[in-house]
Amino acid sequence: MAERPAAPRSLLVAVALPVVALGLMVARAEITTRTGRPYRLSIQGYDPRDLVRGHYLRYRLRFLASPDLEHCSAATCCYCMRGPDESEPAVTKVACNETASCDAWFPEGQLDHLEQFFIPEDREGPLGSALRRHSAQIRVRVSAGGSVVIQDLLLDGKPWREVVP
Amino acid sequence: MNLERKLSEWQEAGILDAGTAARIAAHEAEAARRERRRPYLLYAVGGLGALSVGIGLLSIVASNWDAIPAALKLALDFALLLGLAVAVLRAGRAARSGSAPQAAWVAEILIFVYFGAVLASIGLVAQVYHLGGAVEDALLFWALITAPVVLHGNGRFLAAVWLLSAESVVFAQVERFLDRSWHRVEDVIALTAAFLVCFALVALGQARRVRERKPAFASVAAFLGRVQILLLASIVPLAWYGHGRTDDTGGGLAAICLAGVLAASVALALRDDAARGPARAPALALAAAAPLLAYAPLSLDHERAGVLAAVSFLVLWSIVGFTAHRLGRRRLLNLATALLGIRLLIVYFEVFGSLLDTGIALLSGGVLTILLAWIWVKKTRQWSHAAPSGGAKREGEEEGAHG
Numbered sequence: 339m340a341e342r343p344a345a346p347r348s349l350l351v352a353v354a355l356p357v358v359a360l361g362l363m364v365a366r367a368e369i370t371t372r373t374g375r376p377y378r379l380s381i382q383g384y385d386p387r388d389l390v391r392g393h394y395l396r397y398r399l400r401f402l403a404s405p406d407l408e409h410c411s412a413a414t415c416c417y418c419m420r421g422p423d424e425s426e427p428a429v430t431k432v433a434c435n436e437t438a439s440c441d442a443w444f445p446e447g448q449l450d451h452l453e454q455f456f457i458p459e460d461r462e463g464p465l466g467s468a469l470r471r472h473s474a475q476i477r478v479r480v481s482a483g484g485s486v487v488i489q490d491l492l493l494d495g496k497p498w499r500e501v502v503p
Numbered sequence: 504m505n506l507e508r509k510l511s512e513w514q515e516a517g518i519l520d521a522g523t524a525a526r527i528a529a530h531e532a533e534a535a536r537r538e539r540r541r542p543y544l545l546y547a548v549g550g551l552g553a554l555s556v557g558i559g560l561l562s563i564v565a566s567n568w569d570a571i572p573a574a575l576k577l578a579l580d581f582a583l584l585l586g587l588a589v590a591v592l593r594a595g596r597a598a599r600s601g602s603a604p605q606a607a608w609v610a611e612i613l614i615f616v617y618f619g620a621v622l623a624s625i626g627l628v629a630q631v632y633h634l635g636g637a638v639e640d641a642l643l644f645w646a647l648i649t650a651p652v653v654l655h656g657n658g659r660f661l662a663a664v665w666l667l668s669a670e671s672v673v674f675a676q677v678e679r680f681l682d683r684s685w686h687r688v689e690d691v692i693a694l695t696a697a698f699l700v701c702f703a704l705v706a707l708g709q710a711r712r713v714r715e716r717k718p719a720f721a722s723v724a725a726f727l728g729r730v731q732i733l734l735l736a737s738i739v740p741l742a743w744y745g746h747g748r749t750d751d752t753g754g755g756l757a758a759i760c761l762a763g764v765l766a767a768s769v770a771l772a773l774r775d776d777a778a779r780g781p782a783r784a785p786a787l788a789l790a791a792a793a794p795l796l797a798y799a800p801l802s803l804d805h806e807r808a809g810v811l812a813a814v815s816f817l818v819l820w821s822i823v824g825f826t827a828h829r830l831g832r833r834r835l836l837n838l839a840t841a842l843l844g845i846r847l848l849i850v851y852f853e854v855f856g857s858l859l860d861t862g863i864a865l866l867s868g869g870v871l872t873i874l875l876a877w878i879w880v881k882k883t884r885q886w887s888h889a890a891p892s893g894g895a896k897r898e899g900e901e902e903g904a905h906g
């Protein structure tokens with residue numbers, strides 16, 4: 339049976355949808371990067387490979403191993419951060435409806451987002467070695483709505499590109 | 504079927520007059536000429552080229568090309584996407600107006616490249632902003648936002664790639680759900696999800712509106728669904744080679760899932776226009792047998808029972824062969840009989856491998872192979888001569904439609 343020709347409006351909407359969706363993805367991340375509160379979180383790491391998003395460093399956030407991290411039994415839990423901007427905050431785990439007293443917070447579901455950092459293909463080895471020689475942190479921005487974006491990887495407090503040329 | 508010979512036979516039998524026979528011959532000749540004009544090679548080469556472009560874009564993103572600043576990478580990426588979007592629109596309009604003879608092919612290739620470029624863009628944005636999360640979420644997002652533009656394509660290759668991508672996303676989400684809910688992947692649930700996805704594909708292919716508006720898409724969906732059902736029913740019974748415990752799989756859960764899958768399978772077979780007339784009974788038997796054979800090793804306690812795996816396979820493909828015979832699908836019949844022969848050989852070597860010297864086993868196996876081949880050739884010739892009158896024409900139509 340013959341195919342009917344595509345209607346122009348439906349094709350316009352169809353090709354525009356991915357561009358709009360990606361634009362919104364960028365806009366959301368950019369807004370968080372520019373307006374979110376900056377914090378530094380200490381890390382320790384290892385290195386697998388993700389084909390869809392290139393090479394990345396995977397690590398553990400040090401605050402997760404802290405005995406001060408309280409257990410949250412609520413249906414939805416959030417990480418509560420207290421401290422001034424650009425500091426390493428004190429992190430606790432609370433119910434998401436109890437975050438009013440936090441300086442910043444994010445849902446525990448976003449933790450996966452924070453445990454990997456994308457690196458150039460040819461920097462894998464040197465960066466892995468540098469992580470063992472220097473203290474490492476990730477600089478994050480946390481929006482008022484609980485979105486968190488990684489801005490940079492810091493080695494001894496400096497951007498990693500300054501330490502690993 | 505040799506058309507000229509059959510037309511001659513029908514005239515001699517008084518079924519057709521000379522004028523009707525001439526009109527049939529002219530009609531079939533014109534159809535064959537139209538078939539030869541379809542640029543299959545062009546579509547195949549173009550499809551491979553587009554796939555290569557898509558993989559190339561993904562690889563460039565994956566290399567995380569540090570020489571270019573992130574903002575410039577994003578700007579270039581969006582420029583590429585917009586350029587592709589405009590090109591798709593223009594090619595689509597040209598194809599619709601018929602102003603350019605190859606516009607349909609160009610539109611198809613551009614949609615395919617755009618499809619791949621969107622995935623690469625998702626990866627790039629995630630990389631630039633270090634957006635974490637599971638790969639299956641990224642793939643789900645990709646499948647959803649590209650579905651409308653893919654549906655504007657008409658090619659089978661694009662339809663197959665999108666459908667397989669969407670299936671992979673569904674299975675990945677199911678696996679994650681099972682892992683989070685049960686803290687293990689339950690075999691029976693995974694098998695049930697697999698069957699339901701296959702049924703969804705077949706149902707999509709059978710839906711009248713889809714068949715009318717997107718015949719290539721419908722055809723690919725139905726084909727993928729049916730092939731995957733046969734694969735499930737052929738491969739899952741290999742579980743008979745291991746140990747099965749219903750404490751592990753949940754016998755009651757398996758029974759409930761089997762009942763649901765069986766009902767859905769039979770319902771789809773009853774709705775299938777292709778399985779009417781003499782093919783109805785074997786098609787229904789196949790619809791019942793496939794789920795039963797697949798669930799059996801997961802539903803019953805058993806020790807190693809390789810013979811049941813062999814029996815399952817032989818029963819399944821015997822029914823497939825008989826169904827193909829009733830439908831007049833010669834190639835499917837040949838495939839079924841070939842697979843039956845191969846499986847019989849495997850059974851033979853499984854039984855005798857540990858008991859006889861290798862030399863005697865190979866000698867007798869070789870004789871058996873020759874004998875099976877002779878029987879296969881003889882029987883397929885007999886069945887092709889005895890095929891129902893509508894079946895051969897239906898296979899010819901199918902060959903024409905599978906372009």
